Amino acid sequence: MFKSNIPEGPMDKKWEEYKGHVKLVNPANKRSLEIIIIGTGLAGASAAASLGELGYKVKAFCFQDSPRRAHSIAAQGGINAAKNYQNDGDSVFRLFYDTVKGGDYRSREANVHRLAEVSASIIDQCVAQGVPFAREYGGLLSNRSFGGTQVQRTFYAAGQTGQQLLIGAYQALERQVALGNVEMYARHEMLEIVMVDGKARGIIARNLITGGLERHFGHAVLLCSGGYGNVFYLSTNAMGSNVTAAWKAHKRGAYFGNPCFTQIHPTCIPVTGDHQSKLTLMSESLRNDGRIWVPKQKNDPRKANEIPQEERDYYLERRYPAFGNLVPRDVASRAAKERCDAGYGVGTSKQAVYLDFASAIERYGKIECRKHGIDNPSAEDVRKLGMDVVKEKYGNLFDMYAKITGEDPYTTPMRIYPAVHYTMGGLWVDYELMTSVPGLYALGEANFSDHGANRLGASALMQGLADGYFVIPYTIGNYLAGEIRTAPIPTSHPAFETAEQEVAARLQKLKTINGTQSPESFHKRLGKIMWDKCGMARNEAGLKEAIEEIRALKAEFWRDLRVTGEINELNPELDKAGRVADFIELGELMCMDALQRRESCGGHFREEMQTEDGEAKRDDDNFSFVAAWEYKGDSSWELHKEKLDFEVVHPTQRSYK
Amino acid sequence: MEHYTMNLTLKVWRQKNKKDRGGFETYSVSDISSEMSFLEMFDVLNERLVKEGKEPIAFDHDCREGICGMCSMYINGRPHGPWEGTTTCQLHMRAFRDGDTIVVEPWRANAFPVVKDLVVDRSAFDRIIQAGGYISVNTGNAVDANAIPIEKNSADTAFAAAACIGCGACVAACKNSSALLFLSAKVSHLALLPQGNPERKTRVVDMIAQMDKEGFGSCTATGACEAVCPKEISITNIARLNAEYGRSGLTADK
Numbered sequence: 066m067f068k069s070n071i072p073e074g075p076m077d078k079k080w081e082e083y084k085g086h087v088k089l090v091n092p093a094n095k096r097s098l099e100i101i102i103i104g105t106g107l108a109g110a111s112a113a114a115s116l117g118e119l120g121y122k123v124k125a126f127c128f129q130d131s132p133r134r135a136h137s138i139a140a141q142g143g144i145n146a147a148k149n150y151q152n153d154g155d156s157v158f159r160l161f162y163d164t165v166k167g168g169d170y171r172s173r174e175a176n177v178h179r180l181a182e183v184s185a186s187i188i189d190q191c192v193a194q195g196v197p198f199a200r201e202y203g204g205l206l207s208n209r210s211f212g213g214t215q216v217q218r219t220f221y222a223a224g225q226t227g228q229q230l231l232i233g234a235y236q237a238l239e240r241q242v243a244l245g246n247v248e249m250y251a252r253h254e255m256l257e258i259v260m261v262d263g264k265a266r267g268i269i270a271r272n273l274i275t276g277g278l279e280r281h282f283g284h285a286v287l288l289c290s291g292g293y294g295n296v297f298y299l300s301t302n303a304m305g306s307n308v309t310a311a312w313k314a315h316k317r318g319a320y321f322g323n324p325c326f327t328q329i330h331p332t333c334i335p336v337t338g339d340h341q342s343k344l345t346l347m348s349e350s351l352r353n354d355g356r357i358w359v360p361k362q363k364n365d366p367r368k369a370n371e372i373p374q375e376e377r378d379y380y381l382e383r384r385y386p387a388f389g390n391l392v393p394r395d396v397a398s399r400a401a402k403e404r405c406d407a408g409y410g411v412g413t414s415k416q417a418v419y420l421d422f423a424s425a426i427e428r429y430g431k432i433e434c435r436k437h438g439i440d441n442p443s444a445e446d447v448r449k450l451g452m453d454v455v456k457e458k459y460g461n462l463f464d465m466y467a468k469i470t471g472e473d474p475y476t477t478p479m480r481i482y483p484a485v486h487y488t489m490g491g492l493w494v495d496y497e498l499m500t501s502v503p504g505l506y507a508l509g510e511a512n513f514s515d516h517g518a519n520r521l522g523a524s525a526l527m528q529g530l531a532d533g534y535f536v537i538p539y540t541i542g543n544y545l546a547g548e549i550r551t552a553p554i555p556t557s558h559p560a561f562e563t564a565e566q567e568v569a570a571r572l573q574k575l576k577t578i579n580g581t582q583s584p585e586s587f588h589k590r591l592g593k594i595m596w597d598k599c600g601m602a603r604n605e606a607g608l609k610e611a612i613e614e615i616r617a618l619k620a621e622f623w624r625d626l627r628v629t630g631e632i633n634e635l636n637p638e639l640d641k642a643g644r645v646a647d648f649i650e651l652g653e654l655m656c657m658d659a660l661q662r663r664e665s666c667g668g669h670f671r672e673e674m675q676t677e678d679g680e681a682k683r684d685d686d687n688f689s690f691v692a693a694w695e696y697k698g699d700s701s702w703e704l705h706k707e708k709l710d711f712e713v714v715h716p717t718q719r720s721y722k
Numbered sequence: 723m724e725h726y727t728m729n730l731t732l733k734v735w736r737q738k739n740k741k742d743r744g745g746f747e748t749y750s751v752s753d754i755s756s757e758m759s760f761l762e763m764f765d766v767l768n769e770r771l772v773k774e775g776k777e778p779i780a781f782d783h784d785c786r787e788g789i790c791g792m793c794s795m796y797i798n799g800r801p802h803g804p805w806e807g808t809t810t811c812q813l814h815m816r817a818f819r820d821g822d823t824i825v826v827e828p829w830r831a832n833a834f835p836v837v838k839d840l841v842v843d844r845s846a847f848d849r850i851i852q853a854g855g856y857i858s859v860n861t862g863n864a865v866d867a868n869a870i871p872i873e874k875n876s877a878d879t880a881f882a883a884a885a886c887i888g889c890g891a892c893v894a895a896c897k898n899s900s901a902l903l904f905l906s907a908k909v910s911h912l913a914l915l916p917q918g919n920p921e922r923k924t925r926v927v928d929m930i931a932q933m934d935k936e937g938f939g940s941c942t943a944t945g946a947c948e949a950v951c952p953k954e955i956s957i958t959n960i961a962r963l964n965a966e967y968g969r970s971g972l973t974a975d976k
């Protein structure tokens with residue numbers, strides 16, 4: 066089942082042609098087809114709502130106490146769409162082009178083109194649901210720009226765009242719950258895929274309140290379980306974000322695509338100490354107005370405001386004049402690391418750079434003074450009015466920064482440093498979003514398909530909703546049309562029996578190791594290995610060491626883990642133990658993938674492969690493929706390669722200069 | 723910003739499960755950095771409990787950036803603790819001083835039964851949304867996003883109401899355990915937008931009926947909800963909800 070199934074025809078006609086000829090399921094048959102959805106973020110909630118509306122019988126699962134809490138909610142900056150409302154030259158082609166280029170030519174063109182095509186409908190749908198996007202005084206929608214693009218195509222709701230989009234999808238989902246089309250299972254965790262005759266036919270889920278195992282049948286199973294950035298322990302992901310659902314699918318035969326492609330986001334609040342449990346992102350939208358700099362003098366002891374303009378190095382503006390502070394995330398992150406490693410970092414840890422709003426406050430202040438007819442304004446007037454504008458645009462982000470650091474970003478530049486944020490890799494899927502297991506799909510961040518080796522800002526929300534609202538409702542029919550004669554398989558079937566027994570045995574094993582170390586402590590150690598050796602910069606020796614260290618950690622985990630509490634009750638320690646066990650296995654695969662990819666592309670930077678001025682050096686002759694890993698048993702995988710053909714956007718050295 | 727460390731006494735509500743009576747347990751924690759978040763302080767305590775072979779304290783949390791609405795601790799008699807406009811996960815330890823005693827309890831309301839320790843069941847909020855907290859528009863039904871201009875003020879006010887994270891602090895703070903601030907935020911969000919107009923009358927009535935059914939109390943306009951709301955949802959939303967409810971009653975078709 067390792068075929069990309071890209072439709073024939075020219076790039077801009079593929080999706081239309083596909084939709085015109087794909088098999089349909091009539092409404093009466095839809096009522097007897099059951100679909101299981103894991104995860105209720107943007108991809109899961111939008112898919113559950115849309116499929117429920119179509120008449121399928123849907124069961125949706127999330128580990129949180131409510132579907133509204135999925136981590137899509139934390140996305141700040143915005144969502145891209147090729148609306149060209151700003152008349153600045155945007156189009157479906159441009160969005161497609163920017164995304165393929167931004168992904169450093171490691172994504173599948175046909176999928177990306179479809180994403181760009183449906184992007185505009187997403188905005189329409191969200192507005193119809195009542196998503197309160199930012200508007201201009203004329204009552205029409207406002208846009209802003211984001212990294213890696215030269216047009217304004219990002220729609221936003223202050224710094225809470227993810228929240229507003231998720232609430233929209235959540236409301237649509239709850240409406241289907243009320244109508245009886247979707248059954249919602251909150252505080253449930255999927256722990257196994259049930260396979261019958263080579264097809265995904267259901268899941269084993271654990272009720273996290275009672276600890277009891279449940280069997281659920283589905284004609285198809287959709288994994289919308291998000292990314293795996295928490296393999297690094299510290300990331301901008303939620304504490305509960307995990308790879309478990311995707312990993313169980315992987316071990317049942319779903320190939321894992323490009324696991325080493327990780328996005329390190331350039332603007333996060335720096336680590337303060339060993340107690341740190343997670344990192345907080347400061348939206349990329351801040352780079353619209355904020356300027357990034359470090360002192361020109363190494364180890365400069367002065368406070369930021371005491372350093373005069375001429376002694377500041379605005380290194381992004383210096384190195385990348387065409388895009389300046391709006392270079393893509395991978396480029397900005399590496400540039401920050403380069404400066405800090407060279408000894409120019411700021412703050413107590415010296416692992417931070419400044420993000421400064423002083424010029425933006427002044428620029429906006431002057432505009433406001435003109436608007437209000439204030440001639441010869443004082444510096445104080447300018448500052449005050451400018452601050453109001455910045456507050457309206459980014460107020461919640463500034464507040465968050467102040468709460469976490471205790472510093473006022475309106476008067477002192479923010480200190481920021483890169484942190485793990487998103488994983489472009491994920492379950493390998495074909496054009497229809499089906500994994501290599503028939504009947505098992507992956508949507509949103511859980512799949513690998515659209516972002517290549519680097520995701521552009523404001524594109525994750527777009528992809529999650531594209532997959533859920535506008536792709537899966539069409540493509541799933543092509544599979545389910547062949548299933549209309551499949552009666553629901555009773556969960557007393559031996560396949561369910563065996564799967565449940567295996568899950569129970571594993572829980573029992575985790576609980577009865579009776580060692581001395583907590584799941585959390587293993588997670589921290591794994592994270593450190595991953596960050597040091599498979600993080601922003603990677604090299605052969607380090608990756609080989611990391612693989613050995615992870616294997617040793619795995620052995621220690623299964624020998625010395627301590628899980629308190631009981632299996633049959635609410636037990637966050639047990640939940641965590643299972644997730645950490647899966648992260649450890651994934652970590653090994655990520656290092657193997659990073660090791661085999663002897664090129665630098667996007668977020669994957671191999672130190673051996675760089676240009677003279679330190680930019681990523683791709684190797685298209687040897688690595689223009691998707692690495693799809695097949696699980697073969699403990700610490701054993703087989704690499705399959707899906708060759709990437711670029712019919713439209715021809716790979717060139719990515720330049721933002 | 724000057725950083726410091728502190729030693730604290732914690733009195734934390736422990737309750738094995740829904741049926742257990744529960745009670746306070748006292749813990750001392752030392753060398754807590756003022757840079758830690760409140761939940762990181764709990765992580766430190768929990769790691770210690772695990773090391774001692776004791777069961778750690780169960781609490782709800784997820785995003786730890788103040789937006790998912792999952793964290794829910796009643797700290798020193800106030801939902802989410804002493805800072806205004808702040809969730810528990812964003813509360814940082816510099817809010818406290820060396821030697822402080824901190825009392826931590828779960829949300830307390832009949833409609834939010836305790837599941838374990840500091841974890842409560844807030845599924846009643848989902849059911850209130852199911853009763854009408856949405857706009858009935860199937861995927862694919864939408865017209866162009868700019869087809870209906872929306873006055874910036876209305877859009878901004880709708881957004882301010884839609885910022886509700888559904889954490890339930892309003893209910894926990896209310897002496898009557900009323901959910902009216904939560905409900906009014908949703909009613910306002912949708913009533914202020916032209917897209918929400920067609921279902922305005924039924925939405926507010928159905929949602930309030932569901933709220934009553936869930937066992938939340940009535941609103942006596944004390945304002946405690948607004949005072950503790952981490953997203954600073956305004957109590958004027960309740961006034962708008964009352965107007966919507968009245969309007970619905972006076973103009974109902976049936």
